[in-house]
Amino acid sequence: MPKVPEKKYGIEITKPFSKEMYDHNDQVAKDMRVNIEYEIRDAHRRATGKVAAEGGMDKGESDLRNIVQSFTGYGFGDGYDLDDVMNEGIKTLNDAANWMLHEEYSYLCFKGIVPRVSKMMIGFDWEKHDYSLQD
16 A cells, blocks of 8 residues: 655655745744744843843843753853843854754743744654644
8 A cells, every 4th residue: 555645734745855845944934033033032131121021030031041042052151141142042043954943943832932833844753842823
């Protein structure tokens, strides 16, 4: 019996990825980057006291460091001010490959840090959490 091709969002999942899969994932990545950058900047505003926040400035700094660490892999010890953390986080976010966005967005969404997006990326074998609005 022939294997039935797997489809998601009307796109056939292939290995290697098809142009249609890459195009889909690139569009989802744009939405993810907008949401993550917003959360980085919001955490920075809360951490620096530019906006009042539940949990105070310490919660803002903790959120900022956690989001940025998910993409950079390091925690920014002494010697880094919050502007450095924010700027490095945004730079690394903009350079992140789609597979990394897929995995980290799933984790950040699971933790309630970023909102769900309209569709998930496709073709990857792992995610912590379904981060799409669709069921």
